[in-house]
Amino acid sequence: MALQWMILTYVVAAEAALALLLTLPSPKAVKTRLVSLISLILQPSMFILPFTGFQLLGFPLPLLLFSSTVPLPVIYNCIPSSFPDLYWKKEHRLMCTGEICTAAERDRSEKSIYKAQRNVILCASACLLYWCIYRLCKYYKEIQSMEEVEKRYKDQ
Template sequence: MALQWLVLSYVVAAEAAVAILVTLPTPKLLRDRLVSFVSLILQPALFIVPFAGFQLVDIYWKNEHRLMCKGDVCTASERDRYEKSIYKSQRNVVLCVAACFLYWSIYRICKYQKDLKSLEEVEKRYKSK
C-alpha cells in the first residue's frame, strides 16, 4: 500500500513543478514550446485522475470498516495507532485531491495559453490586412 502513496506523492510533486514552470514568466518562444510539450504529456498523464479516485474510494471503504477505538476498552498504544491511521487517511485524501486539482489547473493553464496564442495569430492576420 505504501508504494501507491509514494507514487502519488511523486506525481503531485512533479505536477507542482510543472505548474510552476508553466506559470513562470518566460520568453514567448520558450513558453510556447514548454506549453506544447506539457500538452503532449497531459493526455498520458490523465491516468492520475482515476488512480486518485480509486484511492479515495479505498480510503472511504477503509474508514467505514475501521474498528473504532474509543472508550476504556482500548489501551493507549491501540488508541495511538488508531489516531495515527486517521491522520494518515486525512493526509492521503489531501494528496488525492491535490493530484486532481493540479492536473486540472495545468490543463486549464495550457488551454489558456493555446487560446491566447491563437488569438494573437488572428490579431496578427487582421493587422496585416
Template sequence: MALQWMILTYVVAAEAALALLLTFPSPKLLKNRFVSLISLILQPTLFIIPFAGFQLLDIYWKNEHRLMCTSEICTAAERDRYEKSVFKAQRNVILCTTACLLYWCIYRICKYHKEIQSLEEVEKRYKNE
C-alpha cells in the same frame, strides 16, 4: 500499500513543478515550446485521475470498516494507532485531491495559453489586412 502513496506523492510533486514552470514568466518562444511539450504529456498522464479516485474509494471503504477505538477498554497504544491511521487517511485524501486539482490546473493553463496564441494570430492577421 506504501508504494502507491509514494508514487502519488511523486506525481503531485512533478505536477506542482510543472505548474510553477508554466506560470513563471519566460520568453515567448520558450513558453510556446514548453506548453506544447506539456500538452503532449497531459493525455498519457490522465491516468492519475482514476488512480486518485480509486485511492479515495479505498480510503472511504477502510474508514467505514475501521475498528473504532473510543471506549475505555482500549489501551493507549491502540488509541495512538487508531489516531495515527486517521491522520494518515486525512493526509492521503489531501494528496489525492491535490493530484486531481493540480492536473486540472495544468490542463487549464495549457488551454488558456493556446487560446491566447490563437487570439494573437487572429489579431496579427487583422493588422496585416
C-alpha cells in the same frame, strides 16, 4: 499499498512543479516551448485521474487488471479504500475511558486516521493539479491563437 501512495505522492509533486513552471513569468519563446512540451505530457499522464478515483472509491485498480486470474473476494478484500476506511475508523474509534486502551493503541488508531486523511488529500490534489495544468495550457494556446488572428487582421 504503500507503493501506490508513494507513487501518487511523487506524481502530485511533479504536477505541482509543472504548475509552478507554467505560472512563472518567462520569455515568450520559452513559454511556448514549455507549454507545447507539457501539453504532450498531459495526455499520457491522464492515467492519474482513474487511478485516484479508483483509490478513493475502493476499487483496487492493479488487481482489477488481473481480475480474470484473481478471485473476486481477494480483489475486494485486499486493499482498503480511502473514503469508507476513513469513515469506518472515525465511527469505530476507540473511546478511552479508564484502562480500556493503552497509549500505544490510541497512537496507532490516530496514525491510521491521519494516513487515511492524507490519502484523500493526495487523491484530491492530484486531480485538481492535473485540471489546473490542463486549463493553463489550454488558456495559453487560446491566447496564442487570438494573437495570431490579431496579427493577421493587422496585416490586412
